[in-house]
Amino acid sequence: xxKMGSEMLIxxxxxxxxxxxxxxxxxxxxxxxxxxxxxxxxxxYLTSDxxxxxxxGSEILKDAFDRMLALIxxxxxxxxxxxxxxxxxxxxxxxxxxxxxNGQLQYGVDESYKLIVPSPEKPAYAHxxxxxxxxxxxxxxxFSQLCYFSVTSRVLQIDMSxxxxxxxxxxSYRGLLIDTSRHYLPVPVIKKxxxxxxxxxxxxxxxxxxxxxxxxxxxxxxxxxxxxxxSPSERYTVADAADIVSYAQKRGxxxxxxxxxxxxxxxxxxxxxSLWPSKDCQQPLDISNEFTFKVIDGILSDFSKIFNFKFVHxxxxxxxxxCWTTTPRIRNWLxxxxxxxxxxxxxxxxxxxxxxxxxxxxxxxxxxxxxxYLAKQQYYTSYSHIEHHRxxxxxxxxxxxxRKTVVHNWYLLIFITQT
Amino acid sequence: xxKMGSEMLIxxxxxxxxxxxxxxxxxxxxxxxxxxxxxxxxxxYLTSDxxxxxxxGSEILKDAFDRMLALIxxxxxxxxxxxxxxxxxxxxxxxxxxxxxNGQLQYGVDESYKLIVPSPEKPAYAHxxxxxxxxxxxxxxxFSQLCYFSVTSRVLQIDMSxxxxxxxxxxSYRGLLIDTSRHYLPVPVIKKxxxxxxxxxxxxxxxxxxxxxxxxxxxxxxxxxxxxxxSPSERYTVADAADIVSYAQKRGxxxxxxxxxxxxxxxxxxxxxSLWPSKDCQQPLDISNEFTFKVIDGILSDFSKIFNFKFVHxxxxxxxxxCWTTTPRIRNWLxxxxxxxxxxxxxxxxxxxxxxxxxxxxxxxxxxxxxxYLAKQQYYTSYSHIEHHRxxxxxxxxxxxxRKTVVHNWYLLIFITQT
Numbered sequence: 001x002x003k004m005g006s007e008m009l010i011x012x013x014x015x016x017x018x019x020x021x022x023x024x025x026x027x028x029x030x031x032x033x034x035x036x037x038x039x040x041x042x043x044x045y046l047t048s049d050x051x052x053x054x055x056x057g058s059e060i061l062k063d064a065f066d067r068m069l070a071l072i073x074x075x076x077x078x079x080x081x082x083x084x085x086x087x088x089x090x091x092x093x094x095x096x097x098x099x100x101x102n103g104q105l106q107y108g109v110d111e112s113y114k115l116i117v118p119s120p121e122k123p124a125y126a127h128x129x130x131x132x133x134x135x136x137x138x139x140x141x142x143f144s145q146l147c148y149f150s151v152t153s154r155v156l157q158i159d160m161s162x163x164x165x166x167x168x169x170x171x172s173y174r175g176l177l178i179d180t181s182r183h184y185l186p187v188p189v190i191k192k193x194x195x196x197x198x199x200x201x202x203x204x205x206x207x208x209x210x211x212x213x214x215x216x217x218x219x220x221x222x223x224x225x226x227x228x229x230x231s232p233s234e235r236y237t238v239a240d241a242a243d244i245v246s247y248a249q250k251r252g253x254x255x256x257x258x259x260x261x262x263x264x265x266x267x268x269x270x271x272x273x274s275l276w277p278s279k280d281c282q283q284p285l286d287i288s289n290e291f292t293f294k295v296i297d298g299i300l301s302d303f304s305k306i307f308n309f310k311f312v313h314x315x316x317x318x319x320x321x322x323c324w325t326t327t328p329r330i331r332n333w334l335x336x337x338x339x340x341x342x343x344x345x346x347x348x349x350x351x352x353x354x355x356x357x358x359x360x361x362x363x364x365x366x367x368x369x370x371x372x373y374l375a376k377q378q379y380y381t382s383y384s385h386i387e388h389h390r391x392x393x394x395x396x397x398x399x400x401x402x403r404k405t406v407v408h409n410w411y412l413l414i415f416i417t418q419t
Numbered sequence: 420x421x422k423m424g425s426e427m428l429i430x431x432x433x434x435x436x437x438x439x440x441x442x443x444x445x446x447x448x449x450x451x452x453x454x455x456x457x458x459x460x461x462x463x464y465l466t467s468d469x470x471x472x473x474x475x476g477s478e479i480l481k482d483a484f485d486r487m488l489a490l491i492x493x494x495x496x497x498x499x500x501x502x503x504x505x506x507x508x509x510x511x512x513x514x515x516x517x518x519x520x521n522g523q524l525q526y527g528v529d530e531s532y533k534l535i536v537p538s539p540e541k542p543a544y545a546h547x548x549x550x551x552x553x554x555x556x557x558x559x560x561x562f563s564q565l566c567y568f569s570v571t572s573r574v575l576q577i578d579m580s581x582x583x584x585x586x587x588x589x590x591s592y593r594g595l596l597i598d599t600s601r602h603y604l605p606v607p608v609i610k611k612x613x614x615x616x617x618x619x620x621x622x623x624x625x626x627x628x629x630x631x632x633x634x635x636x637x638x639x640x641x642x643x644x645x646x647x648x649x650s651p652s653e654r655y656t657v658a659d660a661a662d663i664v665s666y667a668q669k670r671g672x673x674x675x676x677x678x679x680x681x682x683x684x685x686x687x688x689x690x691x692x693s694l695w696p697s698k699d700c701q702q703p704l705d706i707s708n709e710f711t712f713k714v715i716d717g718i719l720s721d722f723s724k725i726f727n728f729k730f731v732h733x734x735x736x737x738x739x740x741x742c743w744t745t746t747p748r749i750r751n752w753l754x755x756x757x758x759x760x761x762x763x764x765x766x767x768x769x770x771x772x773x774x775x776x777x778x779x780x781x782x783x784x785x786x787x788x789x790x791x792y793l794a795k796q797q798y799y800t801s802y803s804h805i806e807h808h809r810x811x812x813x814x815x816x817x818x819x820x821x822r823k824t825v826v827h828n829w830y831l832l833i834f835i836t837q838t
Binding site: 074075076077079148149150151152154186187188191218226232233235237239240242243 | 493494495496498567568569570571573605606607610637645651652654656658659661662
């Protein structure tokens with residue numbers, strides 16, 4: 001994966017700010033905008049013991065509710081005299097109904113929900129219903145955006161009641177990429193990113209774990225791989241990674257793990273130098289060495305015990321094959337197998353894909369001219385020019401590829417088009 | 420208070436980074452460096468139930484200990500097999516002795532401590548002793564910097580044991596300024612700043628609450644003052660401010676509240692336009708209007724119920740008095756009282772100081788050519804050129820003023836010189 005320039009990041013953030021600003025004409029301040037919203041013009045006030053009840057006894061839901069209340073309060077002190085309020089304007093709690101309590105978090109899980117504030121049957125309560133707990137999590141995020149601490153009423157307040165919101169995501173894959181190879185991110189920082197993603201209803205954290213610069217993750221099958229970390233403390237143990245996956249899942253977010261082979265893998269050779277074509281020419285991974293594919297197999301085997309999202313990302317972009325042709329051992333191997341550089345690149349990517357398939361993963365690769373003709377089972381992600389990502393070109397882009405496509409907006413937002 | 424340019428901030432941060440980098444030749448990685456440190460060369464490992472005991476039954480201490488452990492863990496999963504460790508290298512807890520349990524947090528409180536790891540008497544424990552709980556808090560910060568999560572041992576580890584650290588602060592006033600007028604900071608952000616200050620053993624949060632741009636704090640005596648906030652939600656209630664003070668005190672940090680009169684107070688007039696010289700000339704505060712001093716009295720009266728640090732900051736810098744001479748009503752008042760602009764400025768600052776004194780505060784003002792000859796009871800803070808703040812000029816600067824001086828390093832660090 002290539003590095004993103006800070007200028008581009010600023011440009012993208014400005015674009016996003018523009019999108020936000022253009023929505024300011026609507027009185028509905030919910031982001032992202034739900035599929036259907038109706039509202040009124042009365043005020044409601046949350047009681048100091050505002051609680052929740054549900055037909056679904058889940059720690060996930062209880063914890064999410066507690067986080068939501070803290071998020072609304074923003075540490076403000078609630079010191080109102082509730083007896084001064086009209087009791088009909090007080091909201092005492094949120095009731096949550098989940099109709100399919102056994103759903104596991106996976107790609108395509110039902111995230112729809114319906115939020116009614118106040119409930120027509122029980123006007124002292126808000127009503128949230130969803131097919132799955134993950135839909136309920138999205139409904140809680142929406143509810144949190146209806147509430148704010150009012151310095152006038154001194155309580156958590158809802159304006160524009162009654163609300164009826166019926167929502168489901170437009171895109172089933174809504175991702176954000178973090179890159180822990182170029183910059184190590186401490187576990188608490190990754191958790192903050194996950195928290196932030198949940199506020200925006202993003203549901204895939206694309207973890208670009210390793211790259212040329214560093215290899216921060218423990219791989220028990222090949223324990224010297226994380227010798228390629230920046231320093232001993234800039235590492236994640238298997239337990240850390242599993243903790244991150246669990247933390248994300250409790251927030252309705254899948255973790256897409258990535259290794260970027262063969263072109264962004266120089267750091268692998270710190271622990272295992274035989275993965276380099278030579279000491280002086282260290283990338284891409286040595287295609288002529290069976291050990292290379294054993295290591296990939298070991299990594300993906302270990303991944304499968306931690307990262308239980310149905311997809312894995314195998315990178316595959318920006319491969320400069322010159323080290324293969326300038327290293328005599330590899331040049332001879334190519335000759336023996338009758339491959340030119342382009343064919344060798346294809347061979348490597350397909351072989352890595354087959355290893356991932358053997359561990360039960362579906363596959364995503366970066367889009368590039370080299371990989372565009374590769375195996376049909378794969379999803380592509382792209383980081384082509386930003387012009388590609390305007391709304392009207394999404395479908396063209398998908399149609400051109402004629403298969404499922406993850407369109408990637410400068411590492412910030414990822415959508416699967418509806419092709 | 421003048422605005423600080425971002426270039427200057429970057430410059431100061433680079434200077435600080437330089438200071439940090441220059442310390443890298445020492446194997447002792449404690450910041451700030453304690454007064455006396457000795458160490459050895461053995462490893463210790465904290466048990467998974469590492470706890471603390473004390474002769475002092477204080478929630479402050481218990482909470483600080485819990486925060487410290489979380490800070491060391493950095494969310495890493497401790498999954499070691501402790502039975503594999505040599506029991507003599509295991510540290511089971513920290514014992515804290517406080518000899519003066521009744522000390523209140525105030526300027527000059529004893530912050531000294533002695534930390535011995537492991538205790539010679541009980542080698543399975545670390546030993547921390549301090550005169551006050553605030554000294555113990557500093558000792559906990561130092562202890563936290565001895566510990567780290569090791570990916571090798573899979574536990575919290577201490578290197579270079581045994582440690583004997585005897586420490587007391589070189590400066591009794593170690594501050595950081597936040598400016599909630601130019602940019603509103605949500606309460607959780609202020610709490611993060613306070614957390615960060617505690618890591619660096621800073622002990623005064625100088626809260627530049629209001630200025631020309633906005634008035635975010637509730638003042639019950641004059642309830643329209645916070646009409647000058649940027650928006651209804653960008654405000655602090657009295658309860659919020661009291662919560663911030665309490666949060667800081669539990670971390671050994673005093674809060675220095677500031678109003679900056681008469682020159683940085685335009686936002687006061689949003690709620691009370693009669694504080695402006697005129698609608699077209701809105702600053703400094705109208706010196707000819709008794710209401711101006713009533714409002715200052717009301718603010719400082721309300722402050723005294725929230726901000727119990729012995730000092731209050733009255734600003735007093737950068738006063739352009741032209742609105743006083745161009746507004747006929749005020750020009751006449753000056754003439755009647757036989758004051759030129761400079762005398763009027765002095766009159767205003769001294770009168771505000773007397774109001775603060777009547778509420779039991781000692782006073783700090785910004786240093787400026789106008790205020791340098793003012794009342795002897797005051798402390799000065801300065802934001803002169805950065806050249807003033809080199810170590811060798813601290814004392815010159817203090818001697819020149821011939822009184823207690825708070826030297827202020829671009830709003831980042833504040834020291835009282837030893838004059």
